[in-house]
Amino acid sequence: MRNPYEVLGIKENASKDEIKKAYRSMAKKYHPDQYDNNPLKDLAESKMREINEAYDYLMKNGSNNNTYNTSNDTNTYSGESSTMYQSVENNINSGNFRDAESELLRMGTRDAEWNYLMGILNMRRGWYNDAYNNLSTACRLDPNNFKYQSAFNRLSGMNSSYRQPYYGNQRRDPDICNICATLYCLDCLCGGGDCGGC
8 A cells, every 4th residue: 555645645744634634635536426437437446445545544543653654655756766756847847858858868767657757748749659658658567556547548538640650750850851842842843753854
């Protein structure tokens, strides 16, 4: 089980009233009944189970019992990783894609959060094939993470044209495309031969 305080989005010194308030808010947001006929229903059910487990744990063990072991918490980052991930996220949100990519590529870790952030970066750039690969890897590495699944489902639900073959990838250099198009038009205007015969 992940850190129950993190699951409910509260501080580790939260009172029982704060725990109950956070639980009600999360339950309202993720209750599966709100996701009828929605592809996110399974994820909502999984998230709701996690919320219930966290709430039960905190209510049974007391709000001031802060001895929860976070060593198995797959979404807790400490030290430099936490700072780096936050910096990458800030750069992506600010549109500083080059800096975000540079920071990600300097990191030695390629865990679920790394793949998620790289996927979001690629999606913002319009590199949908790469984004698809990164987000699916993040989901495979941490299948119970609602944030990763939600981003992956959002991308998957987009028009299927994002799954373009490599030659249709938006990474092409637009200048090369313009040159090719210009040569083609010039060739057509010159009677269909190669441009040298004009």
